[in-house]
Amino acid sequence: MPHVPVASHTQTHVIPKQPPSGRRTGKPAWYAPAAVLGDVAGAAVPVYLFFALADSPYAAAYATAAAAAWLLVRGARDRYCERRLGERDNIVPALQDWLVLVGLLAVVRAATGEESPFLLALAALVPCAPTSAGVQTLIHRHLVTRRRGGRAVRRALLIGEADAVDGLVSHLARRTDHEVVVVGVCPVGDEDPQALAPVAARLDRQAPPRMSADSAPVLEAARRLDVDVVLVVPGPYMAGTRLRRLSWALHGEERPLVVVPGLTEVAGRRVGVSSVAGLTMLNVAPPLRRGLATLLKSVTDRLGAALLIVLLAPVFAVVALAVRLDSPGPVVHRQTRIGRGGVPFTMAKFRTMVADAERLRHQLAGTNEQDGRMFKIRRDPRITRVGRVLRRYSLDELPQLFNVVQGHMSLVGPRPPLPAEVAGYDEVELRRLAVKPGLTGLWQVSGRSDLSWDETIALDLRYVDNWSPSVDLGVLVRTVRAVIAGTGAY
Template identity: 85%
Template sequence: MSQVPVARHPGTQVIREQPPAGRRSRKPFWYAPAAALSDAAGAAVPVYLAFALVAGAHAVVYTTVATAAWLLVRTSRNRYAEHRLGEHSALRPALQDWLVLVGLLAVVRAATGEESPFLLALAALAPCAPTSAVAHALIHRHLVARRRDGRVVRRALVIGDAHAVDGLVGHLARRTDHEFVVVGVCPIGNEDPQALAPVAARLDRQAPQRMSADSAPVLAAARRLHADVVLVVPGAHMAGTRLRRLSWALHGEGCRLVVVPGLTEVAGRRVGVFSVAGLTMLNVAPPLRRGLAVLLKSVTDRLGAALLIVLLAPLFAVVALAVRLDSPGPVVHRQTRIGRDGVPFTMAKFRTMVADAHRLRQQLAGTNEQDGRMFKIRRDPRITRVGRVLRRYSLDELPQLFNVVLGHMSLVGPRPPLPDEVAAYNEVELRRLSVKPGLTGLWQVSGRSDLSWDETIALDLRYVDNWSPTVDVGVLCRTLRAVVAGDGAY
């Protein structure tokens, strides 16, 4: 198998193998049966257990109907299709399908005059969505692991202007969780791209009179490289009629065509395709900033934080005592941070440094290991013994739950910045302040202090632009694993 350089983590290069030429790499055959089996179990087991306690003679009937209905809903919405298994977030589709299931069974219940306890039926069906989401998340993890090794990927030929080709190839190379491995490029014009993939053919800048002037070299390159898909970056020299004619030739050969519009870090749910006067257009919905979902986030944040404060009260007391006994100084460190829309607030943390840490920072300014606005040192001499343990498991952040209750912060959001950091922000970085900062976020579950400044900004902007309730749920679930692992915590 030949190899191409790609990135396993942002900013690092690894080698990912190309799939064998002439043989398409498919997903493992067991994905669909495993997903269907987990869905069936997620419906059958809780429904049977619930109704066996109340209507023992009919428990099998209820179980059969509920399981069949759940599988029917999932199948009708193409959840077991090969091209969808393991590709996207599993929680949102599972919740949507669960609502359809409840509606379907409510109609059946009304039509048949069934008189079983409604709340019992609803509680019995509740595990369907989370069980399905967990199973599909495990399939996704397995798929990503295989793709990092160059399996279950498609060989791609890229067409576009040289700079556009470089941008697309570089963007694809920074991640390994997608299905494409670039095996060749077809630049338009005489300029040479810097992409590591070989130049397989060239197209003229001017639209040719004959269709074959474009299709012949592209099809020849696709056959020679055994490309499964052609990625086209449209531009001034490849659009409209020229792109349409190229699609005729590719589809005639059974080759998949994908047009890359150039949008980055925009969630698929925000993009819609429609046609006006024969023109295909993309509608990009604005980020969620108001409405029921935002209200729900605010209420959930405050109630969730208040509940955690009550549940974790003994841990608060233990940590406070440890900080007090370890070194002189206050137990809680208060610091001014910048919140939503640039409004400052006082953030609380358990103290993890010596009392005069701010004065000592001036002496350590030349040892900063970060490449941007933040000040971070892996072996910071100002951190106390207890402080290192607290940082390792993020226990120092617990008092920020009070900030969440007060409305200064959210449970999930961008990292709360310092005023001197914000003073140096450019226009792009200021967009981080469009939402409340969070107790945790994508930065927390993606490497924390090991991330570069640009990587931190990219993660924060991805959250700001694509926030949804399911994104928050996903981040909260990943936070526990990140805290236990302790990667990037110092």
């Protein structure tokens, strides 16, 4: 199937032409069967093996019941519908489904009087969630690859003023893992957009007296380009009654209309739609800052950090000995950092640099490789031999568990900044200090020191604005993978 490349300022996305049969190429048909088979295997095989090894005569029956229940839970939560398959590779949905499964089977167990060993049954169900998440990850990666090649996408016609059109096309073109590709634009007014997507039609700024003056060119462009969806960026010349009438025409041909309000980095759970006096309103809930969820986070942070300190005590001892033998100086490096609300605290970490690293930093100021407030050098001469290993696997951060126990830090949060960095923050960057800094965070699982300053700030603000317990859980799971890979750590 031929493809037409569409360039952007940052990447190239590919617009697929309509297949000769006239049918749209969507997600591969094997996604749903693969997800179902993965869930069946993830539930039935471990349950059967666990009970067979325990010499239970009902191993096959238990395996069948577990697989059926797991499919029921996953299906009831729409995990197999086409719009969800491959859209995310997060383990959090699988863990949520697993908790529902355990609750469901507990009810069935109580109702039927089934007397299999409880701990054995619970252990047998543990592989369900990681297996399902693993299959979804493979599907997600396959889908991203297809989308980068211009397949499994939705062709979109974009309507709006020239500046708004340029902004949205540029934003969509920065990433190629989503489903929307703009194949044509309809600018409102006489200005020409800079977007490389072709101008398919043009609308007057003033609302026309007849509906067809708007709907006719838009419908003609939508048919000619064979679009799947029409995007509208509302503005002073395209809103209210005019937008409503355009929706009538599009819906008459079963073409969906999507209004793009311009909000960025706002989690879907914070957004709701309401109607007041016939007006459709978009409600954006404030970020979670208090209540049971934040109390749970605080308790979990401190208990989790204390438990990790106990479990990792041998690692602490080995690392401390290695630091002591490698170079002269203290084992633990203490440094003033800025915490929540701009309050300073003393952060601890295993020393990874020579003892006079702070003095030498001034001599290396001109070699900074970061484009913002942070000071980072890929091959920093101040780092010791042991220090490079500790940094690669984030072992130098372990003493910060004591900061978490003391309440200065959280297990998950933005990177704790230096006072000199905070002194140069603008109003947007200061929002990073609205929550406690973290031992890990979106910055660590997304590239760490390989990220630009703007990318780091964007990730931190996304966390600050959209925090939830499930976000923390997802970051902690991804941290394990990031630490093992060592990507961006120097």
